[in-house]
Amino acid sequence: MLLIKRIESCRQYSSTVLSSILKSKKTSILPKHPSKGHANHVCEPAVTRFAPSPTGMLHLGSLRTALYNYLLAKKTDGKFILRIEDTDRSRLKDGAMDNIYNSLKWCNLKWDEGPYLQSERTDIYRKHINHLIETGRAYRCFCTIERLDDLRQSALRLVPPTNVSYDRHCAHLSEGEIKSKLDQGIPFTVRFKAPEKYPPFEDLLHGKIDLQPQQNPSDIRYDDPILMKSDNYPTYHLANVIDDHDMKISHVIRGEEWLPSTPKHIALYEAFGWKPPKFTHLPLLTTTEDKKLSKRRNDMSVMSLKEQGILPEALVNFSVLFGWSPPRELASKNHECFTLQEFENLFDLDSLTKGNAKVDMKKLWFFNKHFLGKKLEDPTFIDAVLPTIVKTIRDKYENVTELEEKVKTILIENGKVLSNINEFDTVFYYFFEKPNFESNEQSQEFLSKYDNKVASTILQYTRSILSEGSLTKDLVNDLSSKFNVPKKTIFQTLRFALAGSHPGAAVPVLFKVLGVSEAQERIANAIQILEHSL
Structure with a gap:
């Protein structure tokens, strides 16, 4: 348990340092001049995966990732795999796994294989971690929480500070020292022996990227990530590399937050002697104020949006357009409204955009209105x-x-x-509510705008001849001729009586729904108001 806390402490430290790096004006993890000129058109069947962690409700960003992986597989007649990354046992949330399944099914995203649970593949990970130890590419680390904390603090005090802190103390332990610690039952993690320099890698969206640990020459530290925790569960770094290789994943499409980890993953592929997949890192989702969209906002989860009345077709349409642009002529013609099947035919990696995607909920409701009308x-x-x-x-x-x-x-x-x-x-x-003429602003506007005596006379006559199905265009024409007023005046007068001048349903529809008895009663109430106003 002590060592699990150690990993959590490391994660918080890495997140803090990485955040400061990303915010620095002098440092960018993306190339200023990304390589251009090579198309990302995928011709061969792509094998993709969606690999969420069941640590919370599935939110918009994860849905977008799932959609892009699904669409690339469908477009290329490939395979879409669902994998559940549940090895971080301390962060699992009850109901989160079912929420993932239900959210994907509700959005009509059908996986071809899976779901595979990483927690059921631990023997596979241990076999591979032993191979790395035997070949000198990984080592057991017995350092205590206190020692790791001291190293982190000292790294932060360096000028300039460094985002790597470990000193490889345990990499130099002798076989005898290691055996002694194992015999004593001292808990340990397994660290990857990272290369001194990571090779640049090609991102299909951002081009060539070169990410190196932020070192201080006066005090060299090592970017040796933990691959296996003391509870014998792998970290994301190890499990995702092994699984992607075993499942023959050809394309990894994931969020931009994983860019800093990609050099580690590519180094792991090299250590195993495997060919890495092709990587595409998606831009962040932000609010309309350009602030990062919080994953903790429960009202932005897929199931929460469903409860709010959002349709799956609308949410899919909304999410796909977070960083992907359809052909301009089609977008203009359809007002950017597309079905999932249409996206399956249109999607390609060439049309991904690099800038952060703003989440404008007004657009979601626009799509919802469109698809609701269709339904x-x-x-x-x-x-x-x-x-x-x-x-x-x-x-x-x-x-x-x-x-x-x-x-x-x-x-x-x-x-x-x-x-x-x-x-x-x-x-x-x-x-369903009778008009409240006294408090209704639209009713008061009618009373001040129209001749109340004429309106009362029209309504009295209408009430005397009204019967089932009689409120037709012919009746309106007859009333217009009889009282020598425009048809618009007839409609406005009837709308005043039946709905308090509320805009919306056509007058014949109002009458059809209300029925003769309710319409007669509302007209009588309106006549009283009109006569009282004379």
Whole structure:
């Protein structure tokens, strides 16, 4: 347990130092002039993987990573593998694994292999770690937490400070010293003996990248990452390299935060004598204020967005466009609205963008409105959402009769104005609430704008002849001729009576949903208000 805490302490230190490096104006881990001129068009079937850790709910950034890996595999008739990286046992969260599965299934991302659990592959990792120790490419480290903390603090005090701190003390232990410590049961980790200089590597998005540890010449430290923890579980560095090799992964598409680790991974491939896959590191997701999008925002998880009324088609469309640009002519024609199947045919690595992707929720709701409108053309979708809407309306308005048919009519006639199916009761409240003419701003505007006496006369006559199905365009034309007023005035007067002048559904739809009895009652109330205003 003590050694597990040691790893967590190392992680926090690395994160702090790396953050300072990334923020430095003098230091950039990306090339200022990335190599150009070579296409990233993938012709051979690509084998990709999505490898999340079940440490929380699946969020937008992870969904984008999953989508790009899925789409590349589909576009090239390749294979999409799901792997669960669950070796960091202290950070696992209950329900997180099911959340990953459910989120991917809800978004219609079907994996071809897996899910593979790294926790079930520990024998494989131990076999490979022993090979590295035997070949001198890795060594056991018995250092205590206190010693490692002292090394970290001393590294920070150097001028300039260094982002590597280990002094390879345990790399120089004799066989006898190692055996003695093992016999005593002293816990240990296994470190990789990193090369003095990492070779540059090619990123398919950013070009050639050369990342080296930040050294201080006066006090040389070593960038020897821990590969195996004291609980016999591998770290990400070891497990992901072994798994990617064993699963024949051809392309690794992951977040930009993994760029600093990539030289270590490539060095591990070299130590094993394996060919590394091709790497693509995706830009960060940021808010519209250009701040990094927090993974801890639960309202940005896939399942949370589902609960908010977001459709999977909208979320997929939204997420794919975080750093990938569709053909301009198609984007313009479709207002950037694409189905998952269309993305499968269009996606390629050449169209990835390098800049941070801003997450603008207004765009998500735009996509949601588009796809909701499409779904409302399908009677089976209306039947599926009907029970939930009916329950909400019934809980709110107890005395509504023939509710199912009314809701269905509203969805068919006016559902396309919705951005979110959960908004039904607030957007269409005027079907279920009688107008409050005194407090309604739109009603007051009508009363001040139109001749109240003429309006009252129109409504009285309409009420006297109103019957089932009688509120048609012909009736409106007759009323317009009879009272010598524009048809617009007739419609505005009827809207005032039936909905308090609330814009939205057409007057014939209002009458159809309300029915004769409710319409008669609302018209009578409106006449009283008009006569009182004379």
